[in-house]
Amino acid sequence: MSSFDTSVLYEDGNHRYLHLGWEEKEEKSIVQTNQYMIIHDGEVVLMDPGGAHVFPRVLANVAEIVDIGSVSQIFYSHQDPDVSSGITLWLSIAERAKAHISELWTRFLPHFGIYETSRIVAIPDGGGDLTLRDGTKLPCIPSHFLHSTGQFSLYDPTSRILFSGDIGAAVFPEGKRYPTVESFDDHLRYMEGFHKRYMASNSACRRWVDSVSKLKVDAIAPQHGAVIKGDDVDRFLNWFGNLKCGVDIMDQLFR
Numbered sequence: 582m583s584s585f586d587t588s589v590l591y592e593d594g595n596h597r598y599l600h601l602g603w604e605e606k607e608e609k610s611i612v613q614t615n616q617y618m619i620i621h622d623g624e625v626v627l628m629d630p631g632g633a634h635v636f637p638r639v640l641a642n643v644a645e646i647v648d649i650g651s652v653s654q655i656f657y658s659h660q661d662p663d664v665s666s667g668i669t670l671w672l673s674i675a676e677r678a679k680a681h682i683s684e685l686w687t688r689f690l691p692h693f694g695i696y697e698t699s700r701i702v703a704i705p706d707g708g709g710d711l712t713l714r715d716g717t718k719l720p721c722i723p724s725h726f727l728h729s730t731g732q733f734s735l736y737d738p739t740s741r742i743l744f745s746g747d748i749g750a751a752v753f754p755e756g757k758r759y760p761t762v763e764s765f766d767d768h769l770r771y772m773e774g775f776h777k778r779y780m781a782s783n784s785a786c787r788r789w790v791d792s793v794s795k796l797k798v799d800a801i802a803p804q805h806g807a808v809i810k811g812d813d814v815d816r817f818l819n820w821f822g823n824l825k826c827g828v829d830i831m832d833q834l835f836r
Contacts, residue, residue: 658746751806
C-alpha cells in the first residue's frame with residue numbers, strides 16, 4: 582500500500598481518534614511517519630504532527646476535518662526532526678495551541694526557530710497530564726531512552742489508545758507498508774532491527790512495559806509503522822519487555 586486516507590481508530594459521541602493518512606507515494610530516502618489527532622468535544626489534540634517535509638499534507642488532512650483554530654494542544658513525544666521540526670509552522674497557524682515536549686528538549690527549540698516560550702509546556706521527567714477544557718486528562722507516560730533520552734507516550738483513557746512515539750515502530754521495505762498489523766508474527770521482522778538499534782537497553786524496555794501494563798490498552802499507535810490492536814498489544818508488550826537491545830548488544834554493534 583503506497584498511501585491511505587485519514588482513518589478512524591476510535592469514535593463515540595464526542596470523542597474521535599484519527600490516523601491522519603500517509604503521503605501520496607513512498608520515498609526511499611525518508612522514513613515513513615504516522616500522525617494522529619484526537620477530537621474531544623470540539624477540542625483538537627495533534628500528536629507528533631511531523632516536520633516541514635510532511636507539513637502541507639498533514640495540514641490538509643487536519644483542515645479537511647476540523648477548523649485549524651480548534652487545535653488547542655500539540656504533543657511531541659521527543660525532539661527528532663521527523664517529529665517536531667515543523668513546530669514553528671504549526672504554532673504559527675494553530676494560533677491558540679500549546680506545545681508539550683520533554684523539559685529536556687525545550688532548550689533545543691530555538692534551533693527550530695522557537696524563541697518565544699509562553700506556548701511551550703515542558704513535561705517533567707516524571708510525566709504529567711495533558712488536560713483538556715472539560716477536565717479530561719491524557720497522561721504522559723515516561724518512555725525515556727526509548728529511543729530519546731527524554732521521551733513520553735500519551736495515553737488516551739477514552740479510546741484506550743496509547744500513542745507510543747518510536748516504541749512499536751516498524752520500517753517497511755518499499756511497497757510493503759500497511760496501516761494496521763494483521764499478522765504479528767510477520768510484523769516482527771519489520772520491528773526487530775529498529776528496536777535493537779534505536780532502543781537503549783532492556784532495562785528501559787522493561788520499565789516502560791511495567792508502566793504501560795497498569796493501563797487498559799486496546800491499541801498501540803506508533804510514530805512509524807503500523808497500529809497494533811487487540812490481543813497483539815499483549816504480544817508486543819511481552820516481546821518488547823524481553824528484547825535485548827542497545828547497550829545489551831554492544832559487542833554486535835562494535836564488531
